[in-house]
Amino acid sequence: MYHKQRQIKKLTTYIPAAETFRALASEQDCVFLDSSLVNDLGRFSIIGACPYLKLVKDGEKFFINEKEETGITFEDYLRNYLRDHVDQNESELPLVSGAVGYFSYDYGRKLQGVPSGEKALVKIPDAVLTFYDVYLIEDCHQKETYLVANGITADASEKIREMEQKIRQRTERKEEQRVPHNIIVTPNFEKEEYKKAVDDMIHYIIEGDIYITNMTQQLTIESDKAPLDVFYDLRKNNPSPFGGYMDYGDFQIVCASPERFLKMKKGHVNTRPIKGTRKRGATLEEDLLMRTELENSEKDKSELLMIVDLERNDLNRVCKPGSVKVTELFTVEEYATVFHLVxxxxxxxxxxxxxxxxxxxxxxxxxxxxxxxxxxMEIIDELEHGKRNLYTGSIGYLTLDGDCDFNIVIRTALHKDGKYFLGAGGGITAESDLEFEYEETLQKAKAILEALR
Incomplete structure (x- = not known):
């Protein structure tokens, strides 16, 4: 659709996207999908700039470029838009035209038709998707930087020149003396309350209501540290393949997720669930011990196996018969503070x-x-103390030629009204140990709490 006016330019000098983003972060709705952990999963980092179409699902209301739309649903509008604006990507880049945004867990809860009796600790729209004219894309494997301009908001050549000028004017972050920030953390569960809720979930499993579920506690954190500074400290100390920073004006999202939810490339779909966590050891010996413990944990393997079965069923609803296959079963991935089984x-x-x-x-x-x-999801709503909101939703991109890549929103802080909101949880099975499950939530929150300090 836009290929005639689109321009793609490879910069002669390789510039990491994270270096450029500081100069662009204050621009309207500018977003950054960050692969700070460069591995097989984390190849590209993407900055979206110059928005031209913003879709917002907020409760029962749907807005297109801030104007309420009552004649069509969010889903039908998006479905029609993707069908009517197909734009082939003939490059090797992950996207040249499309949208970046998020879907909250509560958007998914409503999509599944699960009612909620819980209050929201913080309120943001259920989903936001923004279509951008300009993208800066870093190939973290090849150490190359590309600029893409589609010529929608202005002439593509002009947008490329404008972006190059901003890149030249970028302010490289100087090493500053770190100033500790005091934080006040308020969980929405007392420890014994959380353990009681986990115990109640175990009873539901024993009674046959469910096979496995996920239990979350949420932390409200008072800190005067700027969200962008939190993001840069987090990506440095806890690199991840599916991180990001999004500034929507009255709230900001700081993400360091290790988990892919859905990727689609030319009709080929894959999902990569995580189930099973161990903390990293203080020594090489302890590190190996924790890794081996996770590799040999029957509890974690059975937990992951049940989720694999669920994900297979979900994909079978929209995939060609016989095409859904498990290509990896129990792989251990290493991160800065934890091991995961995927x-x-x-x-x-x-x-x-x-x-x-x-x-x-x-x-x-x-x-x-x-x-x-x-x-x-019904049991989650019954036993958790508050709506999950963004936590365990998805952040990522979709393209106008039909591709997408979205994460699971974990290791993520939402900043609004001077406070940070952070969810931390884990999978519960009949074999779950109450004390271990509580401690695991603290381990998962550790990296972001350190970044907030």
């Missing part, structure tokens, strides 16, 4: 279906709900 499931999307069909079939991710999904 699997990978793949399939081929049916002809005539697009991203919206995939979202409706699989969202929210089974690794953070449990199985069966609907009943697990």
């Amino acid at each position: 699997s990978d499931i793949e399939g081929a999307l049916e002809e005539g279906k697009n991203f919206v069909d995939l979202l409706e079939a699989a969202f929210p991710g089974g690794s953070i709900t449990g199985a069966p999904k609907y009943r697990a």
